Amino acid sequence: MTTRRKALRLFGGTAAFIGLPGLAFAAPTASERRLVFMFLRGGMDGLSAVPPYGDPQYAARRGALAVPSPGSAGGAFDLDGHFGLNGNLGEMHKLFAARELAVLHAIASPYRDRSHFDAQNLIENGTAKPFGREFGWLNVALGTSDFARGHASSGAQAFALGQSIPLVLRGPVQVGSWSPTKMPVPDADLLERLAALYRGDPLLGRSFAVAREAQAMMEGRDTGDGMGGQAQPVVELARAAGEVLGKPDGPRVAAIDFGGWDTHISQLGEYSQLTRNLRLLDRSVMTLKTTLGPAWRHTAVLIVTEFGRAAAPNGSGGTDHGTAGAAFVAGGAVRGGRVIADWPGLGIRALHEERDLRPTLDLRALFKAALAAQLGLREAAIETEVFPGSRAVRPLDGLFA
């Protein structure tokens, strides 16, 4: 099978696309600011990723799963004398030291039950209810007049990396999506004829238009690496996101899905799923920084999960579904180097339902601050359109430069 790059040459590369309607790139935009939404699906164990080693109850509550204190073998990196960063997050620790990573803890959405699917849906749809809306808050934000004011009117402003568009980016505003392929590019005449067929189809017509735009944007990219065999797609997707957002006239928003955080068993050890995921997360963040190049300076990467995990281990060396957990914000646009947490403690009475880390910070406070700083949204739009009914949740102050 011909490689994609060869196929592109075969069909004349860019020539096939020049002059096609609907393919104009976004004109240089007023705003340089970028936002990446990375969703860790499955429920990242915040008490492992960001161990509160200074909490007197931590070691006892976590038992064998307690991450050793900084300085011990396999210990965490120290963040502030109370919180540490898991030893598998070495690159992120460097970012923290460079004040380009902020850590949030005891943070959760308004959801208080323990279903992955409802929890994810609620976080993505932006209302305080599972299935409260059929589209995502990031898409709503892209549709506001505040966003339009600071950005070009043509071309997709947002990109989902992966085969499907996550709910957070779905909605009325056109969104691009892209994932690596090894197939030859369809011929230009076929595409023209298909364009006519799709014209009368609102759903697929729109998808077709953004697909062509995405292909034009990514063409020439060698996609042979990283996806064959035992692929580590998330790092590859981070690389693609960095390349797309790094373009001066490209989209400003990207979403990356990263699944596999539902660690009910055997969290410890070199080869556990949690260890592997943390390392991939670390590499993904570093890859984003590298591929974004100078644009990293203007970027904020939100790294969130649907819930944390129970404070105590379950019977299998893992953890069951919990409530509050940790989140990260990385990027040159972040005023990092600090942990933002109103720490509730891990004593049995301090726990939510005597079981989970109690939420003291609402994820929407982070999202709202990011929308204001990175996408130029004003409070009115955020309160009424993007996160309806959330006025009581104040945006985090001073998190973005």
Place this chain on the structure above:
Amino acid sequence: MSIESVIAVNRFGLGAAPGELAAAGTDPRGWLSQQVNGAAPAYPVFNKLATSGEALKAYPRWIASLGQVVRGGAGESTPAPSRTVEGTFREQLGPNMLEEVAARLAAAASTPAPFRERLVWFWANHFTVSAEKALVFALTGSFEREAIRPHVSGRFADMLLAATRHPAMILYLDNHLSVRKGWKPQGLRASRSTAFPSPNALNENLAREILELHTLGVNGGYTQGDVTEFARVITGWTARPVMFDLEDTSPGFHFDLGRHEPGPRTLLGGTYSQEGITQGEAVLRDLAVHPATALHIATKLARHFIADSPPPDAVARIARAFRDSGGHLPTVYAALLDCPEAWQQPLAKLKSPIEYVVSCLRAVPALRAAQPQALYAVLRGMGQRPFFAPSPQGWPDTAEAWAGGDALWKRIEWAGIVAARVGSTVDPARLAAESYGPTMNTETRRALERAESRQQALALWLASPEFQRR
């Protein structure tokens, strides 16, 4: 040719095979009913595939090799991607998985009972076990054959029990690691590994997903207390061999009384004082006929067969049939087929990637000779690698999940390749007319007539808006 027959073969079936629309044409509902009321077709292609027992027999060998990985990799700071636990399982089992995928696609491509086969997919997705989890990699195919297929025309309760006690489900949702408080391994070597400690208490994963996903549904009225109590009920439901039972010689589901938390349990308003495995069976049988379960299943069936937003009247009708028949599935399917909403709107559902590729295989028989590796890679690229659902919730069943630009682009790429390879073997305009007839748009009809070649016409048809739908 009626719209009803187009709906029968494309939406309820797996996409029209040559001549199928004519066969279904005179009595489309009867054509569907006889598929679920008659005997299941035999699929010789499944005969050579491993049973779960055979697959489990090989586990000790894999687990031993896993030990080598862990030891061998201890000194490396960044292990090579394939030298992981998952990598080891997949390296050793890759060929088996390919055979499973090939057999499943082959059965679907040529089955004379496509409605029944679609129901197998529906239920296998309802009771998702995913090869994303390495331990389950070798069991996903046998799960479908052993726990789902025998019960597709039976009672929901029996399928629920079969699925719950299948080793694939036990291992996927960690119930082999859920034990009563204070349990100590006996007669087995206790694990000294910190990475894989012996279990010593509950793991509520399976109990929660049974309530949330398999039976009552997330709004079905259960509490965290019910989850925990149910988890206690099914302690001891395990599979052999598991991590620490390497020398076990009777592979398969196993109820281990020693791991079971004894005593009566109260959940969902009832008290269960049975002992041993019968306690869990009793809870499952009650869950299977619970009104919330009826509503949950009815909603999912209506979403799959009628529309992404299921019409409430149809849901109510199907749920009533479920309740009144105690979950007798042929009665439930009959209610589904009786819903007028099911026959009103053609092309209401966007095909998922597997549905799309299988409908291509059915429409163009020459394609069935395609290499299984190629089909597997194509489906992976489209975002639906067979047997690798992303979570216990299974694959999504609404258009927006599959209609993104990249997903559509992958279908167009595929249509282009397919047409170049086999376009000369078919008459695309006729193929389209004989499978989608009255539901075809004039624009599409005209485009097929004006195509510059048969190959291009076939690419246009397989990528057309109509053929993306069912």
